[in-house]
Amino acid sequence: MRPTIAMLNGPNLGRLGHREPERYGTVTLEEVEERCRQVADRHGVDLFAFHSNHEGVLIDTIEAWAQAGVAGVVVNAGALTHTSIALRDALAASQIPFIEVHITNVYAREDFRHISYVSDIAAGIIVGCGVLGYELAVQALVDRLGPFEGDDMREAPERS
Secondary structure, eight states: OOOEEEEEEOTTGGGTTTSOHHHHOSOOHHHHHHHHHHHHHHTTOEEEEEEOSOHHHHHHHHHHHHHHTOOEEEEEOGGGGGTOHHHHHHHHHHTOOEEEEESSOGGGSOGGGGOOSSGGGOSEEEESSTTHHHHHHHHHHHHHHOSOTTOTTSOOOOOO
């Protein structure tokens, strides 16, 4: 059975490609998901993507993924990154390693965007790399999984 990596996108990210293209680019969320599936597939990993504008639905999804044994999550919580203790608690309780992604450089934007309620519990953070950050996050999670059967991109380390 192939490991599964999930991708969680929060409020307004469903408008990627249309929302402020000068800031977020013209690539749609569906295109981002497809690019990430290709990265995952090259490594023998399944990728499941989910988007919602509703905090409770995102929390329910994280809980379901924890029950299902998801190996890692790429998280772009959108504005909830800066406001939601409940989302932070769900991610912490899930014990699923996750990479926090921000398309823009939040540190070059409004002061309130400099605060993240999830960064200190994230396995990694990718900021300001555009939508490429999602693909980098998938790669980082695959690397965290280590060698496993079906990953033809890396060889297992030699054992002594």
